[in-house]
Amino acid sequence: MPATPSQQGVDDVSERTQQNRSAGQDQSPATKSGRRLAAQLAEKKAADRRRKRNAAISSLAAVAVAAVLIGVFVAIGGGDDKPKTQADATPSASAPAAPDEAGAPPAPQLPAGADPALGSKPTVEAGKGELKKLTVTPLIKGTGPAVQKGQTITTNYLGVFYKDGKEFDSSWSSGQPASFPIGVGQVIPGWDQGLVGVTVGSRVLLDIPSELAYGKDAAAKGAPEGPLRFVVDVLAAQ
Structure with missing residues (x-):
C-alpha cells in the first residue's frame, strides 16, 4: 500500500540523515591521519630512491677518476723502465772504433785496457x-x-812531412795495422831506435831527422x- 504524504516526509528526512552520517564518517580525523601517513611514506620512499641514485652516480665518477689517474701514472712510469738500447751502452775500450771519415774502414781491436783514443785516427801537424x-x-x-x-810489433801509424805536415803514408787508410820486427834493421833507423822500450798500448810521436829516415x-x-x-x-809486441 502506498505511503501517506506524512509518512513520505518522514522517510525523506530519515534518508537525508543517513547520507549526512556517511559523509561525516569519510571526513573523520582517523581517515585524514591515514592519508597524511600514506603521503609521508611515499615521500620517504622517493627520497630513498634519490639518495641511492646519487650514491651510484658518485661511485661511478670516483671509479672513472681513479682509472684516469692510474693511466697517467703508468704512462709516466713506463718511460723509466724502458730498456736501454745498444746505442745507449758505453762502448768497450777494446771494441773497434767507428771510422772518422766517410767510407774509411774501422780501426782494429785494441789491447785490453787501452785508451779508447787509440781507436781514432790522430791529427798531425807540421813540426817547428x-x-x-x-x-x-x-x-x-x-x-x-x-x-x-x-x-x-803490431802498429797503427800516420806519417807526414815534418816541414809542412802533409800526409804521405798511413795504416788507417787500409784499416789494417802493420806488423814487423823492430830493432833488427827491417824498418828505418828512426823506428828501430825510437820504438824499442815503448809500452804496448802507447801512442808516441816520432820526429825523425832525414839521416834516420830514408836518407839521401x-x-x-x-x-x-x-x-x-x-x-x-x-797495439801488440811478440
Missing part, C-alpha cells in the same frame, strides 16, 4: 824549427809490457825525402 835529432814524445802511455829488440837516396828509392814525423800506436 830545424830537426836535428830523433825525438820521441809520448802522447798516450800504455799499460802493457815494453817493446824489446827483436820482437815483432830517398828520391831514388821512391821514398819520402827530408825529416819526417810519425804518430805510432803500439
Whole structure:
C-alpha cells in the first residue's frame, strides 16, 4: 500500500540523515591521519630512491677518476723502465772504433785496457824549427809490457812531412795495422831506435831527422825525402 504524504516526509528526512552520517564518517580525523601517513611514506620512499641514485652516480665518477689517474701514472712510469738500447751502452775500450771519415774502414781491436783514443785516427801537424835529432814524445802511455829488440810489433801509424805536415803514408787508410820486427834493421833507423822500450798500448810521436829516415837516396828509392814525423800506436809486441 502506498505511503501517506506524512509518512513520505518522514522517510525523506530519515534518508537525508543517513547520507549526512556517511559523509561525516569519510571526513573523520582517523581517515585524514591515514592519508597524511600514506603521503609521508611515499615521500620517504622517493627520497630513498634519490639518495641511492646519487650514491651510484658518485661511485661511478670516483671509479672513472681513479682509472684516469692510474693511466697517467703508468704512462709516466713506463718511460723509466724502458730498456736501454745498444746505442745507449758505453762502448768497450777494446771494441773497434767507428771510422772518422766517410767510407774509411774501422780501426782494429785494441789491447785490453787501452785508451779508447787509440781507436781514432790522430791529427798531425807540421813540426817547428830545424830537426836535428830523433825525438820521441809520448802522447798516450800504455799499460802493457815494453817493446824489446827483436820482437815483432803490431802498429797503427800516420806519417807526414815534418816541414809542412802533409800526409804521405798511413795504416788507417787500409784499416789494417802493420806488423814487423823492430830493432833488427827491417824498418828505418828512426823506428828501430825510437820504438824499442815503448809500452804496448802507447801512442808516441816520432820526429825523425832525414839521416834516420830514408836518407839521401830517398828520391831514388821512391821514398819520402827530408825529416819526417810519425804518430805510432803500439797495439801488440811478440
